[in-house]
Amino acid sequence: MSELVFFCGTMDCGKSTLALQIEHNRSARGLQGMIFTRNDRAGQGKLSSRLGLVTDAVEVEDSMDVYAHVVDHLSQGGRADYVIADEAQFLAPEQIDQLARIVDDLELDVYAFGITTDFRTKLFPGSQRLVELADRVEVLQVEALCWCGARATHNARTVGGVMVVEGAQVVVGDVNQSADEIGYEVLCRRHHRRRMTAATARAAALSPDVLPVQQS
Ligand SMILES: Nc1ncnc2c1ncn2[C@@H]1O[C@H](COP(=O)(O)OP(=O)(O)O)[C@@H](O)[C@H]1O
Numbered sequence: 001m002s003e004l005v006f007f008c009g010t011m012d013c014g015k016s017t018l019a020l021q022i023e024h025n026r027s028a029r030g031l032q033g034m035i036f037t038r039n040d041r042a043g044q045g046k047l048s049s050r051l052g053l054v055t056d057a058v059e060v061e062d063s064m065d066v067y068a069h070v071v072d073h074l075s076q077g078g079r080a081d082y083v084i085a086d087e088a089q090f091l092a093p094e095q096i097d098q099l100a101r102i103v104d105d106l107e108l109d110v111y112a113f114g115i116t117t118d119f120r121t122k123l124f125p126g127s128q129r130l131v132e133l134a135d136r137v138e139v140l141q142v143e144a145l146c147w148c149g150a151r152a153t154h155n156a157r158t159v160g161g162v163m164v165v166e167g168a169q170v171v172v173g174d175v176n177q178s179a180d181e182i183g184y185e186v187l188c189r190r191h192h193r194r195r196m197t198a199a200t201a202r203a204a205a206l207s208p209d210v211l212p213v214q215q216s
């Protein structure tokens, strides 16, 4: 029975790497996948992992019907044995419904990968729809870590290392950006709630307020 699987986790936990591994293992056995992505950091029509691997993919545009795209491909004599959708949080809810239809009507496995929540801990609409529709939701096992060593569960947006809570939901970016750039950092819930990033924790530790007072 084919299924819709949502592989999720924080940023930088290995989702795209797993997508590329699934693609590699299936293509090594002669299967052919249809790979979708949207807004990958490597550019339009790319699925890339921080381990340096990258493959070509179909860029999902706003108005695209992903079900119709696969049907067109098949009806023109193309082959698709399974479907991968990376950065699935950026897909519209209707496009997630189209992925489910690929599973149900075309009987293809669909593997979707994405972060569940944004920098304000709110579900992305595409991820919400995946949680609602997926046959299985798998949380990635390679856990990203907060600066304190706890499992990172949330994504923070930063400017110069300082967490921000205002702004557009979608801003393509990466972890470990240099100062002044908009970047991201994964945090445990405790430190996300306290807005305490690695940089602000370091600054607080160095502050004279928290140094032991020398009595003479
Ligand atoms: N130099 C490195 N050596 C080993 N593993 C690395 C290295 N750089 C990144 N990684 C691994 O790659 C993961 C990020 O993979 P990626 O697929 O890009 O994540 P995601 O798609 O979830 O954002 C990191 O959590 C880490 O495990």
Ligand SMILES: Cc1cn([C@H]2C[C@H](O)[C@@H](COP(=O)(O)O)O2)c(=O)[nH]c1=O
Pocket: 010, 011, 012, 015, 016, 039, 041, 114, 115, 117, 118, 119, 120, 155, 156, 157, 169, 170, 171, 172, 173, 174, 184
């Ligand atoms: C938290 C958050 C993230 N994004 C963007 C930043 C990246 O371009 C992607 C996540 O990619 P990854 O492969 O999982 O690292 O999402 C965003 O636009 N808005 C957010 O709130």
